[in-house]
Amino acid sequence: MEENMGSGVFYSRVQEKLDSLSKKERETAEYMAAHQGQLIYASITELAELVGTSEATVTRVCGKLGYRGFQALKVSVARELVTPQEKIHEDLQPDAPAEAIIEKIFSSAIETLVMTQRAMDATAVKRSINALCSARRIVVLGNGNSGSIAMDAQHKLLRVGLDAHAYTDDHLQMIAVSSLTAEDVVLAISHSGSSRNAADAARLARERGATVISITNNGISPVSKLANIRLYTYSQETRYRTYAISSRMAELTIIDTLYTGVALKMGEQAIDNFEALEKALIVKKY
Incomplete structure (x- = not known):
């Protein structure tokens, strides 16, 4: 199921760079923008297979979008999707009792x-x-x-x-x-x-x-x-x-x-x- 996330820094970067990307690079970028929640779980190999491209293409897209690599891109996307507290643990609140932890x-x-x-x-x-x-x-x-x-x-x-x-x-x-x-x-x-x-x-x-x-x-x-x-x-x-x-x-x-x-x-x-x-x-x- 697609996650049509039409906002955020990552989405904006993709939209800005689409016209400068090759066909395969464009398909890769559009897939990542539409599946951001899935993206942060995937390895670079899995993403390449899902899109039908190569790991090298994924790496090039990351660079053209302004990221040092695929892992850096994933971290950036994750930061946009969650609150700072969720980076500690998404199922626990700041006031969680010791028993719950x-x-x-x-x-x-x-x-x-x-x-x-x-x-x-x-x-x-x-x-x-x-x-x-x-x-x-x-x-x-x-x-x-x-x-x-x-x-x-x-x-x-x-x-x-x-x-x-x-x-x-x-x-x-x-x-x-x-x-x-x-x-x-x-x-x-x-x-x-x-x-x-x-x-x-x-x-x-x-x-x-x-x-x-x-x-x-x-x-x-x-x-x-x-x-x-x-x-x-x-x-x-x-x-x-x-x-x-x-x-x-x-x-x-x-x-x-x-x-x-x-x-x-x-x-x-x-x-x-x-x-x-x-x-x-x-x-x-x-």
């Missing part, structure tokens, strides 16, 4: 975990576990909010004795993947799947022959398109935040699933690593 946030996290569990592809999980166990080297990628998830993955994989390193800096990510081979694995984490840094590094890793595993929210995205193995979270985040909350729980649980599967597959080797780790860390506790 607890109920909403915990219920959202539980729902996300249940939906993700039901949708998990056991074959993809098995392939991921096998790839990680046989990898010479594992590079974990995560920027911004996904950086903490990447660090958690590094921590767990190191505990079982795998050579895993997390990189949250875009330059270091490219440096790290540039020396990979077909014996290596990249674990790329991006809730939106639209992180340019993760996509650039994943693309180079594929060119080097490495196996790429992606963890993104459900849907087609630049990062998931580049992956050999795709793992998805399913979360109903509130519409207008530029970062994910409940999806982080699902991402961490997927990491725990992979970690447990790897440990079970490694068997005695994993147990030996656990015991060596306990001895090494015992001096760090009173």
Whole structure:
């Protein structure tokens, strides 16, 4: 259903620039203007498929409308659609009692975990576990909010004795993947799947022959398109935040699933690593 939003800065920009756009660019801009509520949920790949164009065309349109990129455009549109308070949480009011906040946030996290569990592809999980166990080297990628998830993955994989390193800096990510081979694995984490840094590094890793595993929210995205193995979270985040909350729980649980599967597959080797780790860390506790 179309959302004919004929006002606002974004709509005005589209109307001003229409005559200067090519046919495909015009179709893309008109679609975005007519579906602003849907737009803020979509990845650049999904939007391109809906319009029947390319990601490059969407990016060009964003630039011609005066935005640095698709994500910047989405944030700008979201600001026009909602009040400042809704950017914190659309279902909670400023005077919401603690009980209501607890109920909403915990219920959202539980729902996300249940939906993700039901949708998990056991074959993809098995392939991921096998790839990680046989990898010479594992590079974990995560920027911004996904950086903490990447660090958690590094921590767990190191505990079982795998050579895993997390990189949250875009330059270091490219440096790290540039020396990979077909014996290596990249674990790329991006809730939106639209992180340019993760996509650039994943693309180079594929060119080097490495196996790429992606963890993104459900849907087609630049990062998931580049992956050999795709793992998805399913979360109903509130519409207008530029970062994910409940999806982080699902991402961490997927990491725990992979970690447990790897440990079970490694068997005695994993147990030996656990015991060596306990001895090494015992001096760090009173």
